[in-house]
């Protein structure tokens with residue numbers, strides 16, 4: 001995504017608009033149009049402005065047909081109305097909006113409980129704009145703890161910290177490492193292992209390792225990384241070398257799936273080595289975009305000097321955030337959804353989504369042209385590639401052609417050491433029903449005869465074909 005540039009030359013061309021827009025004088029609206037790349041000189045009626053913006057937005061994709069995104073695309077009318085009520089509340093003004101602040105506090109407490117903190121009272125946490133901000137905060141806490149541990153060893157401060165992760169991390173971890181000058185040490189994929197290997201991760205650790213990131217729900221294929229095994233490998237490392245390396249779990253998606261559907265899977269604060277966990281409230285937390293959560297096991301995991309204080313009811317309240325001002329609506333939407341669904345409700349929603357994913361994966365497999373890499377039984381997400389005998393077309397062709405039916409399904413190449421493998425990925429979300437899944441398979445099946453007749457794979461610019469970014 002390029003950074004936005006200045007105006008284009010053709011900006012001033014008159015566009016003929018719908019004459020109805022000119023309430024007082026329809027003719028004017030046929031010949032004059034407001035500039036698009038500089039501020040118009042004068043105002044226009046609200047209905048006209050609204051119609052102009054609305055018409056332009058019609059050309060955006062249909063969010064419900066977007067099988068690429070993890071982000072919530074449907075909420076109830078009641079949630080939308082509550083969120084609209086809170087659009088004018090600034091999350092940082094704890095003093096002015098103490099009830100919104102209280103709802104945030106309750107959400108953190110609920111998550112601490114959901115993620116099995118042994119002592120929920122001692123958990124510290126906050127809302128963020130999403131997992132990316134939450135991961136920055138968690139990474140900063142790990143880095144500061146490492147710096148404290150090493151203050152005596154490196155008085156000059158010239159040691160270079162590193163963070164260990166799988167090569168399949170979401171891009172926010174690469175950002176963290178670049179922005180905060182931490183070396184990213186990545187465990188490559190091997191064979192049919194498309195995420196981090198615990199032993200290989202432990203082997204990359206040394207005295208300058210600030211932590212290891214485990215991902216509950218890899219964006220590449222929807223698989224859970226083995227968090228308990230990772231902690232065990234790091235226990236072994238500690239026994240051998242004395243190095244005590246904390247784990248951060250990036251549960252952007254899975255931290256709101258596993259607690260409801262995989263209760264026996266131990267990945268959370270039950271593991272003493274897990275120092276912090278993040279999730280995206282706007283993914284399987286089921287809230288519209290703009291909310292994430294970061295929680296630390298206890299105050300030792302979050303160095304005090306990173307926490308700032310804002311005024312709150314005459315006292316002060318600790319905050320940890322990159323942003324200052326931020327809308328309160330998403331936090332309110334999260335609290336509403338927690339209250340509305342409860343554990344049983346979340347279980348039902350996530351189970352339905354997983355059932356749709358599994359069923360769809362089976363039907364894609366049954367078409368015969370594809371090989372599944374994952375089956376939608378961890379995150380409700382699966383990745384698949386073309387079957388060994390398929391030579392006439394590739395995954396990029398499928399992505400390009402299915403888009404003509406309105407479906408957005410990304411195709412992309414895996415990172416080291418599986419750059420030979422390119423896949424398609426489908427993310428099932430609440431609102432992607434069995435009916436829609438049926439329609440999708442029908443559209444996919446209808447493409448196949450055409451694709452099989454191709455002389456060879458046809459998509460030249462493979463990345464541009466799907467415009468995919470993790």
Ligand SMILES: *Cc1c(COP(=O)(O)O)cnc(C)c1O
Pocket residue numbers: 070129130131132133135170172215217218219250251252253280292
């Ligand atoms: C989506 C995602 C992120 C980034 O989260 P945002 O909420 O989009 O900022 C980070 N890590 C993982 C594993 C993700 O799936």
